Amino acid sequence: MQVMVANRAGFCFGVRRAIKMAFTAARRCPPPIYSLGPLIHNPQVVRRLGEEGVGVVEDLDEVKGGTVIFRSHGVTLEEMNLAQKRGLKVVDATCPFVKKAQKYASSLSKKGYLVVIVGDKGHPEVQGILSYIKGEGLVAGSAQELESLSGVKKLAVIAQTTQFYKDFQEVVSQALLVAQEVRAFNTICDATYIRQQESVKLAQEVECMIVIGGYNSANTTRLATLCRQVQPNTHHVETEQELDRRWFAGVQKVGITAGASTPDWLLVKVKEEVEKI
Ligand code: SF4
Known part of the structure; x- marks a missing residue:
């Protein structure tokens, strides 16, 4: 055979970077050290990090001090601000490609665009990107979810980094039917x-x-x-x-x-x- x-x-650039940052933090930072949510979506790696002293918390309220690591797919703006306000040491392992999508969400919404994120509503990366939108934003899993829109003046489309190109293309095509001006930024990694x-x-x-x-x-x-x-x-x-x-x-x-x-x-x-x- x-x-x-x-x-x-296997490991992409962003995950390899996040893992490296977490193991470095485990060596250099005094305990306690936590990642907000499992650092990556792989239980075997999360277990190894636990053996090195990196615990997992689901909520920042569980972290009373020490170091918090943010995952490669990022956190919400509120979580970022809260960690800083509480004086926690932050190791921000958000992948630069996810950061790029967050920046587009922020800048396009500030310019008055209704920002549509093509992605899975419940995914933490999408929740993170959504939090950077000033005002109203929309998460669309498919082109059909834009059908109820009409008369939108300015609409921008970005994507969760792991989305299918085809879904992104279809949402952009649908956006052209419902908005006067459309800007699309392919943030798929x-x-x-x-x-x-x-x-x-x-x-x-x-x-x-x-x-x-x-x-x-x-x-x-x-x-x-x-x-x-x-x-x-x-x-x-x-x-x-x-x-x-x-x-x-x-x-x-x-x-x-x-x-x-x-x-x-x-x-x-x-x-x-x-x-x-
Ligand atoms: S955006 Fe791409 S490189 Fe970054 S963590 Fe996700 S899959 Fe990896």
């Missing part, structure tokens, strides 16, 4: 796009595709969805222990890819296990 790994599988392209290409060449990453990772789940569209024998796993021999029956070529929040060591373990099968 031939096992092929997609180019650029290249890391996501490249991973998607290369994973789908590989899924087309193999008979079984394994996608590794946290079940709570949006970008890993999307990778699995895209791969499944071209190769129905696609399986999303978090660790090598979940591999099922039956997936590989009669299979000559297996492809492996991993989401942007999946560490290299997990990828290596899964690959070794597949090779054993």
Whole structure:
């Protein structure tokens, strides 16, 4: 059985940077150290950070002092201000690409645009970007959600960094039908796009595709969805222990890819296990 790994599988630039910042903080900052929410959407990495003394809190109210680390997909403006007001040491690991979307949200809304974020309403990154909008903002999961708008003078479209290009394009097209002036800024991250392209290409060449990453990772789940569209024998796993021999029956070529929040060591373990099968 031939096992092929997609180019650029695993940690993206922003996640690698955030992890590095967190481990550096664990070495240099006096305890307690917390990340606001799990640092990345990968339970195995979060567990390792915990062993180094980086705890997880869900709310800033739980942090009475010490250091707080903000995740690669960012926090809300209110949380940022609150941490500073309380005198906490802040390690801001927000990915520069997410920061860019936050800046567009702020500057475009200040210029009077109704800002539409193409994304998942409940996702913390989207909540963060939304908090930078002065006045009213809108989160749209699809173009249909703009259909009820009419007579908008100025409308701007940006995107959650992990969104599908197709959804972004469709929202922009719909925006042109409901607003007089439309500005669109593609804030989808290249890391996501490249991973998607290369994973789908590989899924087309193999008979079984394994996608590794946290079940709570949006970008890993999307990778699995895209791969499944071209190769129905696609399986999303978090660790090598979940591999099922039956997936590989009669299979000559297996492809492996991993989401942007999946560490290299997990990828290596899964690959070794597949090779054993
Ligand atoms: S996927 Fe892109 S935007 Fe998100 S953390 Fe990675 S590099 Fe940054």
